[in-house]
Amino acid sequence: MHSALANGNVAVVTGGASGIGLAAASHLAGLGLRVCIADLPGPALDAAASVLIAQGAAEADVMALATDVSDRAKLTALADAVEARFGSVNVLMNNAGMQPGSSIFDAEGNWDRILEVNMGGIIRGSQIFAPRMIASGAPGLIINTGSKQGITTPPGDPAYNVSKAGVKAFTEALQHELRNREGARVEARLFIPGFVYTPLTANGRTEKPDDAWTPEQVVAFLFESVERGDFYILCPDNDVDHATDVKRILWAAGDITENRPPLSRWHPDYGDAFKAWLKK
Template identity: 35%
Template sequence: MKRTNIHPELVVVTGAGSGIGRAIALRFAAAGAHVVVSDLNRDSAAATEAMIHARGRRACAARLDVTDPSAWEAFARDVLADHGVPDVLVNNAGMLVSGAFVDLTPADWDRQLSVNLLGVVHGCRVFGQQMIDNGKRGHIVNIASAAAFTPTPVMSAYSVSKAGVKMLTECLRLEFGPKGIGVSAICPGVINTNIGEHAVTVGVDEELVARGKELTRRVQDAAAKLPFSPLSPDLVARAAQRAVRYDLAVVPVRAEAWLGYFLLRIAPGVNRRIAQPLDVERIERVGRRVLRLIDPTSSEPAGAQAISAPIEVSR
């Protein structure tokens, strides 16, 4: 692998107030970059900025809604005026809309694609233009997902958005590469972040979703106390740095992501069916069993009482 000669001095990260984006901001800052930490949530971006300052490194926080093209234009103008052209842009902001395809409304699709796919398109456009005009080497890192390789029944909108990010990345490599700008797609498997907490779950018993989120919080709190987590967002941050260092096209992170990446090539039929057992009813059934095992004294969620009873759903 050939090393690029990029030494990131200025790095812009979207969705950097939590999870993977925060870990990426911390890593690039630790390596000496000034990091522009942006997020939809200004307070969480400021918290990441404070963490970086507490480590004696450089950062500034900004609010950016990646779905808003004019906010991107204004943000890019401000970054240019205050700091110059970024060496690295990390399009990380994202969220998960899950549920059976027939339960997803046009608004659900609109939300999923405007954050996860169009948010990345807008970022590549405004900062790609700055990098091209600048004439220096630059790099864009897009956070896709293992869902870009493996079809999953209850995550059709999310999977489509991430497959789009991966394809966009591969198209842009051809357009931007000759201009000295690398573009990479990072495809993580399961990572311990707040993505479940922020997710929109359509057509599933609301009480079950709430209890599942509560259980996840408890597991995450326990995992945070371990010296090393196999689901750490820092795995993705390291992959992002590697992608910039070696101008990598597609970088799977964790075993399940590598499995999907290889199955897609060597056994596409198996890859197409591997997630088939996942459907909303099965997920609800397993979820209830897990919750009963953990907390046998607690009351059953509404949907578990009788098949014919109406189920409270998230919409």
């Protein structure tokens, strides 16, 4: 087991009131960590701590705190509150995100909010918590939730893609900094879920699609990958296996190295070539 996941250690999960975040909080509580769930105020956050307690966590070992990750002052207040109650943080999962849909010229007027939450929240969370985690001298783990859309950047939701591409670049830089900082015992990991049935992806559906994984499945894969020492935690689902993900990522990179048009996978002159290459 990763040393940061030891019984009695402290974890913070943003976006922890539902979906992947709540499943991760439950998993961490099940390992014996003291857990703070951070999310926007509302019924989901009000109920989240009770979920962990019903699963066996001690009431004294769970806290829920309303936090907007786009606000640096609120994230600082979150860090202060967790330290005041539990002590130094060992595990930070920057998971809060949103996906309302977007268009390239921002007819919806939501680009700023998407970037502030999905990318800015992860950057700010890491900048606020990581120095404290390093200073504690204890083993630490920062998990940043990215997306395959931040790597292959498919057409249709450009603001989300840009935000998650930023998460990838930032988390790579964060891990480089941590591994080269003398005395730091903190690591970063990039979590890249596949299709997971959550409130974020439900789109009005009330039952899990066959292609999707449950939050519990993807969280189990996450922590198995942490144990293997993976940095890029690229998750499959019931529709797309690892080999297909790899080929899609390689094709996307090939747009640059082969000087193809951007997003050639969806370009009418290259679509058939991509499909043929995928079958090889």
